[in-house]
Amino acid sequence: MKFLLLIGFLVLILTWWVDGGVGAITDSMVELTLVQSAIPKGAVCLDGTPPGYHIQRGYGSGANNWLVDLEGGGWCNNRRSCLFRSTTALGSSKYMDKTYFSAILSNKAEENPDFYNWNRVRVRYCDGASFAGEGYDNESGLYFRGQRIWSAIMEELMGLGMSSAQQALLSGCSAGGLASVLHCDNFRALFPSQTIVKCLADAGLFLDYVDVSGLHGLRSFYDGVVTLQGVAQNLPERCTSRMNATLCFFPENIVNEIETPMFLLNAAYDTWQIQYSLAPVSAIQDGPWKFCRLNYAKCDSSQIEFLQGFRKNMTTVAESFYQSKATNGLFINSCFTHGQSVLPDTWYGNNSPSIANKGIAQSVGDWYFNRSEVKLIDCPYPCDTTCHNLVT
Incomplete structure (x- = not known):
């Protein structure tokens, strides 16, 4: 699976931009801030460059509230794939630039009614292990410092006023969603007890599920990530004390023990997991899954089963x-897509995905502000007509 997981994420990121069209590109273009003070701490990207983030300040009723979003973008599990990654913006700040804030990061009330005037931050992802690695590889000269990057950027944000936050939300999509799971309780620990702190994981519920050839391909890939990047030491001890560290990189084995209130937003037919975990190219070759993996409309009855x-x-x-935990929330819809908090059309559009007539942004907001209990699990495909399904 060498490059497939990384390439898959790059393709999906490009697809998000294309599918979002003009609606995904607003006037919220935000400059990159590099954390030069992180270098002496060894909190650096794969190639040794400083990590970075983007920030838009809050105002009015949101001036003392913070939303911190962790960027996603796959993982690397061996020297070769990590070296390739280090020549991109997912492994080096040399290739990072300003970015657009939209959807959950939008500064427009009509796109993001609950969080538009908060302090909103996008933390760039340049380590390849969901901000959880700790190590250095002498042979390649690569730095696996995701955990240090997390700590350095949180320290900087606290110094910028996040330490006095009244309300805070840690979010992330895809590999960033997994990072939100891994760091949720760490995020809570940054604040005094009176601060309302919660976490959102979008498309981060990666499952240890057998692929079409009967193998646990994602488990094997994650084993490379955890071993190469020294992730085990940063995984929850309550999990690693009872099972293999690689299994503790799967959210299903740790989410029930997270103490901080958390919301899981996921497509039940997550297209990344279908294309790169359930039916990866390495498993299907030219078999019957060749077209089904890319387009659910081309799946036969046994594949749908x-x-x-x-x-x-x-x-x-x-x-x-x-x-x-009674404070947890859910929105699991029966769509073929990956990541629904990152595009305006799926986050809060006129025809955005919904369950029981409740959309995603409203569901997250109702849960965060305790307006109502949110436990929404869709009926199986093909019942949901509100989906924005992704086919390639």
Whole structure:
């Protein structure tokens, strides 16, 4: 699977931009801030360059509230893939630039009614292990310092006023969603007890599920990430004390024990997991999954049955998560997509995805502000007509 996971994420990122069209590009272009003070701490990207973030200041009623979003973009599990990654913006700040804030980061009330006037931050992702690695590879000269990057940027944000936040939300999409899970309780620990702190993981519920050849391909890939980048030492001890560290990189094995209120937003037929975990190219070759993996409309009844099994596993994990803590929230819709908080059309559009007539942004807001209990799990495909399905 060498480059497939990274390439898959790059393709999906480009697809998000294309699908979002003009609506995804607003006037909220935000400059990059590099954290030069992180270098002496060894908190650097894969190539040794300083990490970075983007920030738009809050105002009015949101002046003392903070939303911190962790960028996603896959992982690297061996020297070769990490070296390739270090020549991109996902491994080096040399290739980073200003970015657009939209959807959950939008500064427009009509796009983001609950968080538009908060202090909003996008933390750039340049380590390849969901901000959880700790190590250095002498042979390649690569730095695996995701955990230090997390700490250095949080320290900087606290110094910029986040330490006095009245309300705070840690969010992330995809690999950033996994990072939100891994760092949720760490984020809570930054603030005094009176601060309202919660976490959102979008498209971060990666499952340890068998692929179409009967193997645990994602588990094997994650094992490379955890081993190469020294992730084990930064995973929850309550998990690593009872199972293999690689298994503790899967959210399903740690979400029930997170103490901070968390919201899981996920598509039950997550297209990244279908294309790069359930039916990866390495497993299908020219077999019957060649077209189904890219377009659900080309799946036969047996393939749909397999995907329904994956959905059932996800909803079982989600139900257990919700029942583990009354303060948790859920929005699991039966769509073929990946990441729904990052585009205006899916986050808060006129025809955005919904369950029981409630959209994603409203669901997250209702949960965060305790306006109502949010436990929304969709009926199986093909019942949902509100989906923005992704096909390639």
